[in-house]
Amino acid sequence: MRQKQKGLTLIETMMLLAAIGIVATIAIPPAYQAYENSVAREQVTDAIGLLDNVKAPATAFYTEHKRWPEKSDFDNLVAVRTGKYVESLTPQVLPDGFQVTATFKNSGVSPGLVTNNVGRTLVLATRNGSKWICNDDTDPATGVPGLVAGTVLKEHRPPVCK
Numbered sequence: 001m002r003q004k005q006k007g008l009t010l011i012e013t014m015m016l017l018a019a020i021g022i023v024a025t026i027a028i029p030p031a032y033q034a035y036e037n038s039v040a041r042e043q044v045t046d047a048i049g050l051l052d053n054v055k056a057p058a059t060a061f062y063t064e065h066k067r068w069p070e071k072s073d074f075d076n077l078v079a080v081r082t083g084k085y086v087e088s089l090t091p092q093v094l095p096d097g098f099q100v101t102a103t104f105k106n107s108g109v110s111p112g113l114v115t116n117n118v119g120r121t122l123v124l125a126t127r128n129g130s131k132w133i134c135n136d137d138t139d140p141a142t143g144v145p146g147l148v149a150g151t152v153l154k155e156h157r158p159p160v161c162k
Helices: 011-066 072-075
Strands: 085-093 095-102 121-126 132-133
Touching: 011 072, 011 085, 011 095, 011 132, 072 085, 085 121
Parallel strands: none
Antiparallel strands: 085 095, 095 121, 121 132
8 A cells, every 4th residue: 555645755845945045046136235225215314314404504694695605604504514324514616506415424334325435425406595406407407507416326316316
């Protein structure tokens, strides 16, 4: 009499483990990249918060003095110029406006926010203080001509910066 087989044979078990290994090899890298992008986007939010805190004082300075703040003025206007992931905020007066650049730290941040051991940058700019644009819009009609574009990758920017 033959006994009914219970469970898997050794060959079947090895084939099952090989199939799981192949699926894991295919699925893990894209999932890890999606995770890294998510972490980078979250860290960019730190820069967005710091840049948003610049809008009101810079616009008020422009309204009062009829010029944009230079570095020394900016340092007096903006108390918080660093963050958990942001190394510095740097103002720059443009021929047709004003920009502030947030530079990310070169360590302790997502690898996507560092290039050549230097932190990437995110830019906030305006012509008149009422409309602020994020990162790289130099179009004369919609953006700020002459701004130095930021280097944060598009996939790491929030929707307002794409």
